[in-house]
Amino acid sequence: MKTKYISMFIALFVGMVSCDEEKLEPVNPNQLGIETFYRSGPQLEAAVNSVYAGLQANNLYNREYFFLQDLLSDDCDTGGPQLEAPRAQVLNHVFDASNPLVTANWRGWFRVVHRANLVLENADKAVEEITDGLRNRILGEAYFLRALANFELVSLWGPIPLMTSSAESPDGLPRTSEGEVYQTIFADLAEAISRLPLKSEYASEDIGRATRGAAQALAAKAHLFRGNFAEARPFLEAVINSNEYALVDRYLDNFEAENENNSESVWEVQFSEEFGNAGGWSGDGNNIAEVTFRGQEYGPTAWRNVIPSISLVEAYETVENGAEKDDPRGRYTFFRIGDTYNNGQSVLTADKVQGATDRPSWRKYQAIYKRENEDTNSGINFRVIRYADVLLMMAEVENETSGPAAALPYINQVRARADVDMPPYPTVQYPTGSREEMRLAIMHERRVELAGEQIRNRDIRRWRRQGTLPSEPIPAFQSRNDVLPIPLVEIDNNSALSNADQNSGY
Incomplete structure (x- = not known):
């Protein structure tokens, strides 16, 4: 498309x-x-x-x-x-x-x-x-x-x-x-x-248009936001049972230009460096561009206006103890000093990074995995709904309606991605023996799997409204800001x- x-x-x-x-x-x-x-x-x-x-x-x-x-x-x-x-x-x-x-x-x-x-x-x-x-x-x-x-x-x-x-x-x-x-x-x-149509029913030139699966997944998201778990179930089941989607083996395939609209993509906003420009700054924000500012705004070698929070960085499992191990999604989500980029030809050094160099930068949606510098012309698509999100929503539905045992296969499917390969739940940190424990595990999994994908804000808001947040994650939050x-x-x-x-x- x-x-x-x-x-x-x-x-x-x-x-x-x-x-x-x-x-x-x-x-x-x-x-x-x-x-x-x-x-x-x-x-x-x-x-x-x-x-x-x-x-x-x-x-x-x-x-x-x-x-x-x-x-x-x-x-x-x-x-x-x-x-x-x-x-x-x-x-x-x-x-x-x-x-x-x-x-x-x-x-x-x-x-x-x-x-x-x-x-x-x-x-x-x-x-x-x-x-x-x-x-x-x-x-x-x-x-x-x-x-x-x-x-x-x-x-x-x-x-x-x-x-x-x-x-x-x-x-x-x-x-x-x-x-x-x-x-x-x-x-x-x-x-x-x-x-x-189903995603597979589109001709190649129309890939990227809305699909039946995208509409079903969006309906589930809307029901979950309202706390209507039973109503969300049939929409999630339809997406899962369609056999249109599957987790990709390589996590970063979800955030790079060469692997867009892959089997894990339920729907994404299309961008391309082949057309258009950065769009500039217009008075009403109406400028259209086929590229995004994401790389320039978040990139470690660019403006770096936004970086991961300390609480997010600390959320990834980093314990090496028996069946426990480091969560590789932390490496896939963040750039740190000493990491290579530009197809392995460059090394991220402190002199290339603005701001505090002891803090990591975003890796998702960054174009420097294949080039030396970021600019305001990133053609990487935004993955609005991923199949991993669908599976984690289904885990949440099962936990709230049927109990933690029914949720386990869905949350563990996400952790079993080939290049993630995290130990299945229950774990030492998340025993998941009760509905409350499984709820915490799902909240954790959604955060580390979907970090930086414009999902966390809405998750916090719906859990806050449903009274299931274990603690307020935003100290500056005021009730008016809900x-x-x-x-x-x-x-x-x-x-x-x-x-x-x-x-x-x-």
Whole structure:
């Protein structure tokens, strides 16, 4: 699908058109617009490509999404000489409704919702060069992407304005209850599941599009976030029993460019150095790029603005005692002084690293495994949902509904990956004889397996809300930060909202 992202730019205007302006201006049949665009299969496909392109924007996976998720968690710390003030505020949990990082993510996800709505509203207009199968698939993709965006929004902000149609005026909508938002998410995912192909049914040029398995895994994630373990089970079973996915033998295959869209990938956002540039910094975060800033921002030889936290580094098992052994995922996740990179041709020395050299740096998603220096043009895909995540979610479901014995096969399957080969549970550290002990083991396993993958923040929030956190992992946490503030610019510009609608404490 990377080659198809070139065509996404044709449709970017779709998300930017003001319907008020269109009502004032006569329609020119020779000019592309909403009235003249959605007439063929290729145009409709270009329109759904523009929804995917929204994920590549500066305010989402190009840059700001990984910052917000990682800094809200306890997996990260500041590593370079100076973390920009808005990011430092998020890291220290002292942000307010004017924080640009919070605003950027809000805008980015609502742009995805708006573009998905345009596809859903106009899909029936395409009558040329289109089959029922193509139309059905494109509708499934749009439903999936709208559900993804709404889940990101409701899980971070609570009640949100629920856009089920494209914007027709500058006016906004009032907040909708979390329950109603989730009803829409699950309805959208049901539509997506009924319409989307399996991953193996896509042609090679379409790899990277939403799949049935991705929609099922997302539905499970949403149910788990709400503590609905029994409801999550059938979706996880469907993914596991599909035989579409398997753990790869080499852990780092999940974070390098040469092994993208592999058997472990349930769904990932596509990037490539072959197209585009870094995207730059735009006022509203709308710049689209086929590359990300991740390597430059997190890289040990680059800006190193974000590094692993001490608590994360210490979470990896490092005991050599009988059946116990060091967890190699620590080596796969971090760069330390003395490690080689650049295909083994370079050695990481203290003079190449900004900030405290006694602290490790991130290895995941870093391009220096194959080159000397990082820059703002990393083409490594973001793995949004991995099969390892699915197996650990299933372990959690089994533990909460059936007990620890039923959870063991799933958590041990993750530990048995060929180049991880950790001793199976129970272990000395995690005896897992009770539901509470298994819960702690699953929490540990999710942290060390999925570190730095924008998952920990949401895990902490759901466990906190469900009352299962053994202790508060973020000392600076305040109850108000369990949800983010509605951005001040939204309240100022949306006549359906006022300061009274702001989340408590902001």
